[in-house]
Amino acid sequence: MKKIFVIVIVLTGFVFIALMNSCKVSQKVSMKTGAQLWAENCQRCHNTPSPSSFSPQQWETVGLHMQTRALLTDEERNKIVEFLKQ
Ligand code: HEC
Numbered sequence: 001m002k003k004i005f006v007i008v009i010v011l012t013g014f015v016f017i018a019l020m021n022s023c024k025v026s027q028k029v030s031m032k033t034g035a036q037l038w039a040e041n042c043q044r045c046h047n048t049p050s051p052s053s054f055s056p057q058q059w060e061t062v063g064l065h066m067q068t069r070a071l072l073t074d075e076e077r078n079k080i081v082e083f084l085k086q
Contacts, residue, residue, distance in 0.1 A: 030075065034083025041070045042080070049084075056085040 032040075042048045054062060063081035066072075072080070 032079070034079035034081075037072075037076050038080045038083055041072060041076070042066070045069070051084045051086055054084070059084045 038048060049062075059081050063077050063084070067074075067077040
């Protein structure tokens with residue numbers, strides 16, 4: 001009976017550690033800056049366009065257009081567009 005108790009505790013510990021680590025990963029993604037996301041995502045298919053290539057209004061449109069191509073979340077797109085508008 002005692003053995004089962006110990007096994008359950010150990011397994012719960014593993015699940016807890018796994019959950020903690022999965023949280024860490026998603027935190028990392030949300031902590032990335034627009035510049036990082038831009039460098040990682042926007043050069044897969046073409047050269048990274050520089051912030052000065054387009055006006056702020058044009059970047060809004062490009063962001064929507066490229067979000068569907070690069071499969072970005074809304075948060076990632078907003079960060080990239082904010083970076084490109086500067
Ligand atoms: C999956 C491939 C792919 C990814 C990833 C991608 N693009 Fe593009 N991009 C294209 C293609 C293809 C075109 C040209 C055809 C078109 O306009 O749809 C293009 C065109 C553009 C243009 C020209 C203007 C326009 O809207 O047509 C800009 C600026 C641009 N991309 C910026 C970006 C930025 C910024 C990112 C990162 C968020 C990005 N792209 C990620 C494929 C991609």
